[in-house]
Amino acid sequence: MGLVAGMALADARARCPGLATLPHDPEADRRELGGLVAAMAHVTPMAAADPPDGIVLDITGCAHLLGGERELAGRAAELARYSLRHAFAGNAAAARALVRHGNGSEDIHALPVAALELEAAALIALRRAGLTRIGDLARRPMAGLAARFGEEAVVRLREILGETRAPIAPHVIPAPVRAEARFAEPIARTDDVLDVIEDLLGRLERDMAARAIGGRRFVATLCRSDGARRRLAVETGQPVRDPPTVMRLMRERIETLADPLDPGFGFDAITLAVPRAEPLAARQIALDRSEAAGESVAALIDRLGVRLGMERVRRIVPRDRHLPEKAQALVPAAGGKDNPSSRRTPGPLEVFTHALAERSRRTTAGVRRDDGGDILPRPLYLLDPPQPVSVVAGVPDGPPQRFRWRGQLHEVRLAEGPERIAAEWWRRRGGHLPGEAGPTRDYYRIEDSAGRRYWLFRSGLFEERPDPRWYLHGLFP
Amino acid sequence: MSDHTFKWQKPRGARLSQPSNRRLPGLDPGWLHEIHAGEDDQAAALAFVLASVRGETLLVARRSSRRPAPILCGEGLAMLGFAPEQLVLVDAGDELELLRAGLDAARCPGVGTVLLETRGRFAGYDLTASRRLALAAERTRARVIVLRIDTKPRPSAARTGWSVASAPSVPWEAGAPGWPAIEVELLRRRDGPAGGRWRLEWDAGRGAFREPSDETEIPGTVVALPLLRAGAADGRTIDPRAA
Incomplete structure (x- = not known):
């Protein structure tokens, strides 16, 4: 119908009145591409995203498993469920150039110079010099090209020709954080169970420290010898990997269980998993340990939250509403002051919070507003x-x-x-x-x-x- | 009535009650304090506490199921100079949970103030429980305050015991209620003689409750400093010598 990328919306609608349009959402595109890259694990373990809309697959040693390169491409297209173009080449840069600028053939030398993806000025200079194909450039000495069209042109050219290495950064699925202990003889005492969990936590701590992450949710699964499973889950407001902190929460959890931990004939395996983890860098302890204060309050909130229920330890946050009783909300305090619920709410809230702080500052500073309308009394x-x-x-x-x-x-x-x-x-x-x-x-x-x-x-x-x-x-x- | 717009401003030359000749002891950190108030004076008691504390504060209360409990208003807290984001509200299910949560909070370093809001007789709060709270406060230098609503004072390990009630305010122009005013009585004190009554009024200039003093009462001689600043902010200048 004559619709092309980069067209004005009015023109596109004039040509195709029934056109359904959506606002551009680069973040959603990025997420979708990430999902596609993860799905490519069925084809090859070495898949990398090529933003905004490409995927590079390293299929070395994979094609024969699916019956050949053609079948592999068909399988990838099936997994992606999009209409797509693909190309095979000896290196990632050449494949990329072929797919984006090629016309179906696998001849790199026949590609237009636009495949170098240089700036517009350099491209025009190349065309004026009568160089329209990659092959024209490849025949000439590189030093002269670098002098006239910039070093970038040569670097790209060498990448496409496979003269320099252009490695891809494959998407790696992080291994789940979990540890397991199996026993020759089932254990039955709660204290023994806790000892084992502490031991597992010690193992996980080393694992998480190496990856610079901390757990937000810890799940211990107790496997009883008769096949029944019992799960103990604790959540924290901040990412942690410190065993004593998590152990304190685990103890609270066991104490507040509605029905006590029934060992039956004993547990023969205990696994500890961290399904939710967040980045947590190693932290330097200050000489006077002053920064410990904020952390210990967060730990206290977690502990009270585990004992009483997260929804019963709350903070007051302002909301962008007009009626006084709706202008604030009580949200769970776990997660600290930058609570996810308050972070999600956009602009007006922050404006309001600022106004609130401003108001308190003004009233306490005793500065009187002449219009009197700005500072309105509110009850306690x-x-x-x-x-x-x-x-x-x-x-x-x-x-x-x-x-x-x-x-x-x-x-x-x-x-x-x-x-x-x-x-x-x-x-x-x-x-x-x-x-x-x-x-x-x-x-x-x-x-x-x-x-x-x-x-x-x-x-x-x-x-x-x-x-x-x-x-x-x-x-x- | 429509010309009665709100003016959160201070009357000038208002005649206030006689000042007490004794200095008001504060709610010092590192100790346990007890504050008694009637059911209707809960707001006054809380204002007295919150006006003097800063930093991370935990308010442990027991949610009553009988009547809808009043909830704290963030803007009202901000007006007392207390940042609402520093307050954590904890709902305990019963007396024992309340005491346990309060004790845990008092033992946690980094907590500035722990407020336990109790109602009625509260049998669990005895000498032992209060001594535990006092020891925890001493160790972490936190301020532990037990708000006792609607009950008679009982022996406890508290450093100071207070009784707080609302007091009539000094009206502003056009018959508007004035600044928050409270009446506090020192019921007991471990390190000194008890007794003494103060009538305190909210002083927006200092962001604290204080005794209304005589210095602002003589009209026309002294221009109070906050007004000078307000004048400067408005672009006008007031020369104190010209006044």
């Missing part, structure tokens, strides 16, 4: 959901005069407000239509006769609903 405690209270208000639109909460009557001494917070109409279907947005809240900061300060709001304006209700939403110090 929020009641979620807001508690309904019965209220006597003087004027319909004014602050309450007294209110009853938990059966106790509070006389209002001082009041300030309203601070009007609109409902999140942009999140509601049809919220932009008049009357569909949901109730607007008018917040009042109130001090009662006992000197306690509350945050009350009236849900709905008088125009919006006939009898708006009042709620208590927060407690001020």
